[in-house]
Amino acid sequence: MQRFGLFCIAGGLAFLVDAGVLYALTTWAGAGPYCARLVSFLCAVSTTWLFNRSITFADTRAESSRWLEWGRYLVSQLGGFAANYFVYAALVWRMDIVGRWPVLGVAAGSLAGLVLNYVSARRYVFGRK
Numbered sequence: 001m002q003r004f005g006l007f008c009i010a011g012g013l014a015f016l017v018d019a020g021v022l023y024a025l026t027t028w029a030g031a032g033p034y035c036a037r038l039v040s041f042l043c044a045v046s047t048t049w050l051f052n053r054s055i056t057f058a059d060t061r062a063e064s065s066r067w068l069e070w071g072r073y074l075v076s077q078l079g080g081f082a083a084n085y086f087v088y089a090a091l092v093w094r095m096d097i098v099g100r101w102p103v104l105g106v107a108a109g110s111l112a113g114l115v116l117n118y119v120s121a122r123r124y125v126f127g128r129k
Contacts (some may be wrong), residue, residue, distance in 0.1 A: 091109075
């Protein structure tokens with residue numbers, strides 16, 4: 001349960017990165033909310049990978065190159081991202097308030113992908129020494 005709690009802390013940090021990058025891109029760079037979300041996701045997933053490899057799964061991390069591990073982590077998070085992005089996009093499309101405040105969609109999407117991301121990270125990336 002402690003490991004899942006740490007994973008949630010990583011997710012909280014990633015939420016801040018995700019929402020911050022999304023806000024910066026949509027507000028100051030004039031990017032649309034859908035493309036900006038793809039960039040913000042890459043920043044957020046990199047944040048969770050760094051936190052999880054260093055803290056959450058530090059004792060179970062496999063010995064391999066960091067780039068290979070980051071690649072495996074990114075691929076392992078795609079299922080959660082699909083759920084996350086689907087919820088985000090549906091809310092931006094269907095709810096005016098989320099269109100005005102996309103961070104609300106980021107929060108809902110993050111919750112949608114949390115458990116799937118945890119299971120895949122634990123099993124496929126950090127599951128063996």
